[in-house]
Amino acid sequence: xxxxxxxxxxxxxxxxxxxxxxxxxxxxxxxxxxxxxxxxxxxxxxxxxxxxxxxxxxxxxxxxxxxxxxxxxxxxxxxxxxxxxxxxxxxxxxxxxxxxxxxxxxxxxxxxxxxxxxxxxxxxxxxxxxxxxxxxxxxxxxxxxxxxxxxxxxxxxxxxxxxxxxxxxxxxxxxxxxxxxxxxxxxxxxxxxxxxxxxxxxxxxxxxxxxxxxxxxxxxxxxxxxxxxxxxxxxxxxxxxxxxxxxxxxx
Amino acid sequence: xxxxxxxxxxxxxxxxxxxxxxxxxxxxxxxxxxxxxxxxxxxxxxxxxxxxxxxxxxxxxxxxxxxxxxxxxxxxxxxxxxxxxxxxxxxxxxxxxxxxxxxxxxxxxxxxxxxxxxxxxxxxxxxxxxxxxxxxxxxxxxxxxxxxxxxxxxxxxxxxxxxxxxxxxxxxxxxxxxxxxxxxxxxxxxxxxxxxxxxxxxxxxxxxxxxxxxxxxxxxxxxxxxxxxxxxxxxxxxxxxxxxxxxxxxxxxxxxxxxxxxxxxxxxxxxxx
Numbered sequence: 219x220x221x222x223x224x225x226x227x228x229x230x231x232x233x234x235x236x237x238x239x240x241x242x243x244x245x246x247x248x249x250x251x252x253x254x255x256x257x258x259x260x261x262x263x264x265x266x267x268x269x270x271x272x273x274x275x276x277x278x279x280x281x282x283x284x285x286x287x288x289x290x291x292x293x294x295x296x297x298x299x300x301x302x303x304x305x306x307x308x309x310x311x312x313x314x315x316x317x318x319x320x321x322x323x324x325x326x327x328x329x330x331x332x333x334x335x336x337x338x339x340x341x342x343x344x345x346x347x348x349x350x351x352x353x354x355x356x357x358x359x360x361x362x363x364x365x366x367x368x369x370x371x372x373x374x375x376x377x378x379x380x381x382x383x384x385x386x387x388x389x390x391x392x393x394x395x396x397x398x399x400x401x402x403x404x405x406x407x408x409x410x411x412x413x414x415x416x417x418x419x420x421x422x423x424x425x426x427x428x429x430x431x432x433x434x435x436x437x438x439x440x441x442x443x444x445x446x447x448x449x450x451x452x453x454x455x456x457x458x459x460x461x462x463x464x465x466x467x468x469x
Numbered sequence: 470x471x472x473x474x475x476x477x478x479x480x481x482x483x484x485x486x487x488x489x490x491x492x493x494x495x496x497x498x499x500x501x502x503x504x505x506x507x508x509x510x511x512x513x514x515x516x517x518x519x520x521x522x523x524x525x526x527x528x529x530x531x532x533x534x535x536x537x538x539x540x541x542x543x544x545x546x547x548x549x550x551x552x553x554x555x556x557x558x559x560x561x562x563x564x565x566x567x568x569x570x571x572x573x574x575x576x577x578x579x580x581x582x583x584x585x586x587x588x589x590x591x592x593x594x595x596x597x598x599x600x601x602x603x604x605x606x607x608x609x610x611x612x613x614x615x616x617x618x619x620x621x622x623x624x625x626x627x628x629x630x631x632x633x634x635x636x637x638x639x640x641x642x643x644x645x646x647x648x649x650x651x652x653x654x655x656x657x658x659x660x661x662x663x664x665x666x667x668x669x670x671x672x673x674x675x676x677x678x679x680x681x682x683x684x685x686x687x688x689x690x691x692x693x694x695x696x697x698x699x700x701x702x703x704x705x706x707x708x709x710x711x712x713x714x715x716x717x718x719x720x721x722x723x724x725x726x727x728x729x730x731x732x733x734x735x736x737x738x739x740x741x742x
Contacts, residue, residue, distance in 0.1 A: 281652070
């Protein structure tokens with residue numbers, strides 16, 4: 219089982235039961251998971267996806283996305299960040315003393331609105347280290363939670379990394395380690411996580427994809443995905459084929 | 470107007486200049502005009518990116534044309550960080566007014582309506598609010614006193630500079646469904662533009678075109694320059710020149726490399742197909 223397939227499987231599972239997911243640009247795994255969950259849902263899940271005309275139904279332009287977010291038309295969103303802390307705060311600004319930052323990232327984009335407005339935001343990172351998962355972000359681009367009274371219907375539900383899956387409790391503003399990816403340990407997650415988190419009493423292993431999901435991915439998703447992420451799809455296709463072959467052999 | 474050099478005389482030193490995004494289907498950056506501004510040596514521009522900035526902004530910063538900048542995002546997209554922007558902010562040579570896309574859009578919406586400010590959802594709790602506390606205010610919803618909300622003051626750029634797909638002989642431009650460009654050009658005192666093609670007849674005569682027109686009353690001047698977005702993308706009309714963008718990203722990593730790029734592609738106007 220490739221790390222990437224496990225990652226996609228987790229993101230797909232986290233979209234279960236959602237109505238309309240907004241997917242930003244340049245995130246192939248999020249795009250794959252959204253297309254896969256759409257196929258699983260019998261095309262009931264709506265997708266609005268930057269970079270793909272087939273999934274970008276806007277009468278205006280990207281500005282309409284902020285309006286749709288603020289009026290609750292999306293109920294799922296994927297987001298990464300330069301730093302994420304234990305309170306679910308995300309930094310896309312940089313590190314150092316503003317306005318002369320020693321590390322300058324591109325900027326907060328629309329996240330200060332979108333992250334607060336869209337329910338069920340799934341945080342995902344391709345790097346799980348103390349560099350990224352910090353005790354306290356240097357700058358808050360978008361807050362995980364707010365003081366009582368601040369209109370904040372959205373927020374994170376989960377954080378998915380190459381090592382594990384956390385859930386997020388918005389009332390307590392705290393992550394809980396739910397599952398470990400195969401081959402990873404609690405000690406290792408502790409070692410590489412800069413913030414405190416709770417551990418689920420029934421801490422288990424992150425479930426991988428079954429044969430039906432892999433076949434759906436191969437038959438319904440990959441061709442569609444290749445239009446926007448051709449290179450990514452090519453390597454993913456090999457991993458899917460290998461995983462299908464391995465599961466058939468095991469059966 | 471006949472030439473790009475004449476067009477950019479309408480951007481004075483110290484102007485608040487509004488620039489559109491260079492991203493995806495909605496890209497509308499007039500790189501040709503940005504190059505002309507660099508050649509002229511314009512100074513002390515305050516730039517508002519609507520809502521993101523790319524190579525145009527990085528080049529103006531690197532050439533010393535910019536005093537301050539506000540944007541939701543500034544980068545070269547797939548080609549990485551905007552290197553001259555990153556260096557200039559680190560060295561304190563430009564003032565960065567930290568922002569976010571919906572705040573810029575709200576401020577321009579106030580600008581186009583002639584009202585002093587606009588409330589905008591979310592953002593409270595973001596450090597962007599703290600970093601802009603000199604201008605932005607968290608107040609309360611006057612209809613619901615327990616609902617704190619962010620107010621941003623109107624932005625009215627002195628000039629908006631865009632590249633449009635079409636222009637007619639009556640001075641109308643066609644900008645399509647491009648909402649960011651619409652709000653920018655409506656909020657600005659006036660718009661100057663390069664455009665891709667002439668349109669036969671009046672754009673207002675065709676109902677299918679009308680919704681996408683920027684009427685002549687907003688447009689001070691325009692110049693016919695096909696593919697003025699080069700090397701950036703122009704919506705579905707021109708793909709980006711990835712070789713040149715890659716070259717820029719690499720060259721602009723140092724001031725010397727950047728200066729050499731300017732010499733070749735801005736002062737000598739060499740284009741690579």
